[in-house]
Structures are given as C-alpha cells and as structure tokens.
Amino acid sequence: MHPAIQAVITVGVAVIAAIGYFYLSNLLLDRVLFPARGKNAGRNINRANMIRPWLFLFPALFALGLYLAYPVVETIRLSVTDRVPGGYVWAGADNYIALTGDPKFWEALRNNFFWLLVVPGLSTLFGLIIAQLTDRLSWGNVAKSIIFMPMAISFVGASVIFKLVYDYRPAGEDQIGILNAVYLALGGAEPQTWLTIPGLNNFLLMIVLIWIQTGFAMVILSAALRGIPEETIEAAIVDGANPFQIFFKIKVPQIMPTIMVVWTTITILVLKIFDIVFAMTNGQWGTQVLANYMYDKLFRANDWGMGSASAMVIMLLVLPILVWNVRQARKEMR
Amino acid sequence: MDNIAGRKPALGWAVNLSVIFIVLLWIFPTVGLLVSSFRTADQIASSGWWRAFFPTEQTQQYRATDPGDARVQDGDVFFVEGRIFPEGTDTTISSWGTSSRDVSANAPGDTADLGDGETFTLNADGTYRWAGDDEQISGRGQRIFVTALSPPEFTLRNYENMLFGGSSDNITKAFFNTLTVTIPATIIPILFAAFAAYALAWMDFPGRALLIAFIVALLVVPLQLALIPLLKLHLSIGIGKGYLGVWLAHTGFGLPLAVYLLRNYMAGLPRDIIENARVDGATDFQIFVRIILPLSFPALASFAIFQFLWTWNDLLVAIVFLVDSSGETTVMTRHIVELLGTRGGNWEILATAAFVSMAVPLLVFFFMQRYLVRGLLAGSVK
Numbered sequence: 001m002h003p004a005i006q007a008v009i010t011v012g013v014a015v016i017a018a019i020g021y022f023y024l025s026n027l028l029l030d031r032v033l034f035p036a037r038g039k040n041a042g043r044n045i046n047r048a049n050m051i052r053p054w055l056f057l058f059p060a061l062f063a064l065g066l067y068l069a070y071p072v073v074e075t076i077r078l079s080v081t082d083r084v085p086g087g088y089v090w091a092g093a094d095n096y097i098a099l100t101g102d103p104k105f106w107e108a109l110r111n112n113f114f115w116l117l118v119v120p121g122l123s124t125l126f127g128l129i130i131a132q133l134t135d136r137l138s139w140g141n142v143a144k145s146i147i148f149m150p151m152a153i154s155f156v157g158a159s160v161i162f163k164l165v166y167d168y169r170p171a172g173e174d175q176i177g178i179l180n181a182v183y184l185a186l187g188g189a190e191p192q193t194w195l196t197i198p199g200l201n202n203f204l205l206m207i208v209l210i211w212i213q214t215g216f217a218m219v220i221l222s223a224a225l226r227g228i229p230e231e232t233i234e235a236a237i238v239d240g241a242n243p244f245q246i247f248f249k250i251k252v253p254q255i256m257p258t259i260m261v262v263w264t265t266i267t268i269l270v271l272k273i274f275d276i277v278f279a280m281t282n283g284q285w286g287t288q289v290l291a292n293y294m295y296d297k298l299f300r301a302n303d304w305g306m307g308s309a310s311a312m313v314i315m316l317l318v319l320p321i322l323v324w325n326v327r328q329a330r331k332e333m334r
Numbered sequence: 335m336d337n338i339a340g341r342k343p344a345l346g347w348a349v350n351l352s353v354i355f356i357v358l359l360w361i362f363p364t365v366g367l368l369v370s371s372f373r374t375a376d377q378i379a380s381s382g383w384w385r386a387f388f389p390t391e392q393t394q395q396y397r398a399t400d401p402g403d404a405r406v407q408d409g410d411v412f413f414v415e416g417r418i419f420p421e422g423t424d425t426t427i428s429s430w431g432t433s434s435r436d437v438s439a440n441a442p443g444d445t446a447d448l449g450d451g452e453t454f455t456l457n458a459d460g461t462y463r464w465a466g467d468d469e470q471i472s473g474r475g476q477r478i479f480v481t482a483l484s485p486p487e488f489t490l491r492n493y494e495n496m497l498f499g500g501s502s503d504n505i506t507k508a509f510f511n512t513l514t515v516t517i518p519a520t521i522i523p524i525l526f527a528a529f530a531a532y533a534l535a536w537m538d539f540p541g542r543a544l545l546i547a548f549i550v551a552l553l554v555v556p557l558q559l560a561l562i563p564l565l566k567l568h569l570s571i572g573i574g575k576g577y578l579g580v581w582l583a584h585t586g587f588g589l590p591l592a593v594y595l596l597r598n599y600m601a602g603l604p605r606d607i608i609e610n611a612r613v614d615g616a617t618d619f620q621i622f623v624r625i626i627l628p629l630s631f632p633a634l635a636s637f638a639i640f641q642f643l644w645t646w647n648d649l650l651v652a653i654v655f656l657v658d659s660s661g662e663t664t665v666m667t668r669h670i671v672e673l674l675g676t677r678g679g680n681w682e683i684l685a686t687a688a689f690v691s692m693a694v695p696l697l698v699f700f701f702m703q704r705y706l707v708r709g710l711l712a713g714s715v716k
Binding site: 010015049052057067069070146149150154155156163167220223243278298312318321333 | 363370378379514525542552578582586619674692
C-alpha cells in the first residue's frame, strides 16, 4: 500500500477512534455505571464527575508516560548496565567512568558549554535590539517578518545555506562562498577552509543557530516591549531621560522576566543541539557536541551503556531549568 | 508618542539604516542559496552567486568545425569558415587564444599565426576563418579559448532534474515521505491534547496542579533520552522501524507543548459561557465539542503550525524511528544530509534540494505567521 494512502487512513482511523473513545466512554459512565436516575442519582452524578477527568486525560497521559516518562527511567537503567548477548548485566558506574576517560566526551562537554555561553545570550541580545529598533518603524513588520523567517527553515536547510556561505575554493579560483570572498576583499592573504579551523569553526556553527533563534527572541521581546505601561516611559521623558536611559533603565528591567523565559527556552534548545553539527561537520575538527556524541555512541558504536550515560548528562544539564520552570508554573497557578 | 520630547528625529534615519543593514544581513545567506538553485553547475562553480545578476566574463573552450565536413579549397589554400556560437546567440568576444596556456592572447579581429603559415582569425561576433595547407586543415577542428561577456542567465533545469529526473538524487519520493510523516504526526497529538487540556483547565479533581507541573516538567525533557528505550519498545512489540513508529514518537514528543498551550488558552476562556451551558444541562462532552473546541481554534491552529514545522524539519526522530537501510522511507532532511556527504561540491543539487524542502514550511510561515506568533506568545509570555 502506498504510504500516503496509509497516512490518510491512519488519520481517519485515529480521528474516529479518538472521538469514539471519548463519546462511548462518557456514555458508558453516564448511562451504565453511574446513571443519573434512580434513588442514588445524586451520589452517582458525583461519582461520575470524579471519574470523568481521567477519561479525558487517559490517552494523553498514557502517551506522555510511555514516550517521555518511561524512557527517563529506562535510560537511567541502561546507563548502569552493559548489553551482552542475551541480556544486560549490571555495570554500576562503569559507563560513567568510561565517559570521563574519553577525550571526545570532554570535547563535547566543553563545546556544549561554549554554545550555552554564546548562543542564548547573543540571540536574546540581538532579538532585544532588533525588537527595540523596529518598534516604531513604519515598515517594522516587514523587517520582523524577514528576521523571523529562519524559524521556518529546518536546521538541515540552514546548514546547507551556511555551508555555501563558508564554502572554500583553492586560491586563484573565484570564491563562491561569500565569507571567503569578503575575507579576500578585506585583504585576507588566502582563502580559508573555515569549518576545519578548530575553535573558530565552533563559532561558525553557532552563528547558524543564532541566525535561526534571533527571530524567536525578537517576536517575544517585541510583544513584551509593547506591553510596558506607557506612563512609565512618559514619566521618564518628562524627567529628562535620554533614549538610551529609557531603554536600559526603564524598559529592560520591566521585561526582565520575559528575557529570562527567552533565554532559558533557547538554552534548552542549545543543550539538545544536534542537526547542525551532524549535517555540517559531524563532530570533526573539534566541533563535537553532546547530542551528536550520544548519537555516535548509540548508533555508530552501538554502545547503549555509554550512549545512555551521555544522554543522562544532557538530562542532568537540563534539570535546573526543569525545576525552575515547574516552580514558575506553580507560582502562576496560585 | 512619535513627536513628544526626547525622541530626536536625528535618530530616525540611523534607526532606519541599521534595520536595513540587519535585514540584509539576515536574508543574504538564504538569497545566496536561492539564486544558486537557478544557476547551472558551471555558473555556480565559476563565479559567486552575487555576480549572477551582472554580465560575467566567462572563458569557454570551442572547436572550429571539423575540416572533413566543411573544408573549402581555394587554390593552394585550404580554409574553414563558420561561427563558433550557435545561431541566434548574441555574445561579444572580448579576447581569445588558441593555447590553454594563454587564453586571452588575441583581441577580436586578430589573426593568430599558428606556425608554418597556418592562421586563425576570429571576429568579435564569433565568425572565424581558419586557413592553411592541405595537411594543416585536416583531422579535428582547431581548439580555441574564448572569453566573452555573457548576460545573466537563470535556469529551471535544476528543479526539473531534482523533481522529475531519474537519478538517485531525485527528491520527489522523500518529499512525499516527509508529507506522510507530517500529517498524522500533526493531527493525532491535537486530538489527545485537546481533551486533556479541557480536563486540566475546566474540571476539578484532586492532583490537577500536580499533573500540570508534571507536564511542564516533560516540556523540557530532552527527546534524546527516549531514543533507545522507545526503539527497543517498538522492536519488541513488532512496530519496528516505520511510519507507525515515527507517528507515535512525534505524538509523544509533541504532547507536552500541545497540552500546555491548549490548557493555557482554554483556562482563559470566559467562565460564564461554560457555567451557563452546565446550568442548561449540557454534559462535559457536549460543552467540549460545541463550545470549547470552536472557541479554541486560534490555539489549535498555533499548535498545529508548530507541530507541522517541527515534524517537517525534524531529522533525529526520523533517522532513529523511520529510515531503514533500504532507503525507501527516507525523508527530505535525511536525503539532504546524504547529498551533503556524497554531493558536497554540487551546489546546484544541494541548493535545489534544500529549497524544495523549505518551500512548504516557508509558505506555511508566511501565510500563517499570525497564528505562529500568537502561539509563541501564549507559550512563553506570562
């Protein structure tokens, strides 16, 4: 069967099954189990109302539990076992110890750290600056649209785009990568193979993500800037503040919570960054990152123990943000 | 606000200029690839894409017609006459040469001496006269190198090859595979999430706050953790690697955001409407289907766009749960990564493939930007 037909049928079946499930389970609850009539009508309605939320929640919770919560537990288990033919044996901390002995792991950790330092900060900063600059521009929406556009482009597509930017042709030939062309025009001695220069190449990969994420930061921060009460700005103007003072002393402090949200959202993304490195350098020339290292261990070296251990390292790095997010959410609920 | 004190008009043009600069900087890389996808392989390799809009000097090799076909005898002298360009070409030669060591040795109209009385004359419009004795004007046509200013030229051939061509680079199959992954992977999580979000927003039960916290926590769990456990699970229950597996995986990974977004939106709906409906005797199921769902359309659209973009652009989930060694189920992102490996220098192929894969998300982006922005704001500004 053609996969496209299969997809359409699946959608149809899923829609019918979902609606059928909710409709029939509610019917069962109201008509058969706890009918709202007879001498126990009142008690039955209460009971039905206690169960109903779980009917609504069940499919989602089941999928969440199976696809996100269970894997966390299973990964912990795999990270302390070794796979041997026919089963698993307890390995204790061996996988973690092996991890700390692998220089590639430290390289990945160091690079992830640099990514964390550079990408969320710069994306948020650029987003904030652009949001402020376009705020009162007549064609601001067009400008924002263009800067926001990379959000729709896949990491792989962006990697192709930037591979052309960084392209290298031997000296003497016409350069087709714009970076080398500009470099030579500005007096560079000879064209560079940018992606193989250790240290710098990491930064060139980060530029791809900054290019994508600045639009995200800009959209959210520009909404936050618009939400600032006008009175505070007018008061500052009356008191004689200049535009820079207004921006740094009045506006930025008021949108600080939003800046933090943007920063943490991009931070989570950076911790999981995989596609860009996988497509552009595949971790060569000192550009390895944790997610790509993990992919190498899991699917190329087939070492599930070490792969799971490095996945746990990513989880551990995400944990503080997870706790912070949950706290924020609970604060809002009250 | 625009003309009150403290806003200097002097700053106005500086702001305009800097925004123009930033916008250009941001769009430049994409334009480069787009322009490249409309150029031939030769053009891409010989000059940067930013030259594509101007006439370029290109040096190309031509041959005079083989004497066997076109030789004319005039007493002792044999010659071949003709034009190196095809009929209808309007190119002006700027220089030419007969040796690859010096391709611009002669000016148009010059007569080059090839030794022993053999001569070659080439005019600016490409007409030539090649003359010599019987032995010289024989065998293959004389080779010449011509440098000419050729006008900017764009072609659709790359797209034709990538979409309808018969080579293994063809991306059509991957395009439909991506579509096959995307549609169920967008619709199924919405179905599940909408019901759960309603329960979390409008039903009262013990443990509700805890459940919401649980979902917020799952929002940031890296999906890398799920790869091996789930692949193991899929293999053991017989799903294996295939569409069903990737649909389920995308559903699971998309659910936290879906539930979170929809719950936030639904919780903001006016309480009166729902309570009135309850008083009128509507069941929860009826309230949900008749009132909540239609009112939540903007939030549903936002999430659908997110999930669509994310599944369309995804690489990791597809290569782990779907793409097997047969390559029958490859998706576009995977196809492009493969092309990057095998066709690293063939920019006409890479650029075209990349743009085929970007076309749909970009269309969705430009037509539904409003919903996308609204969804982003609902998800992160509080």
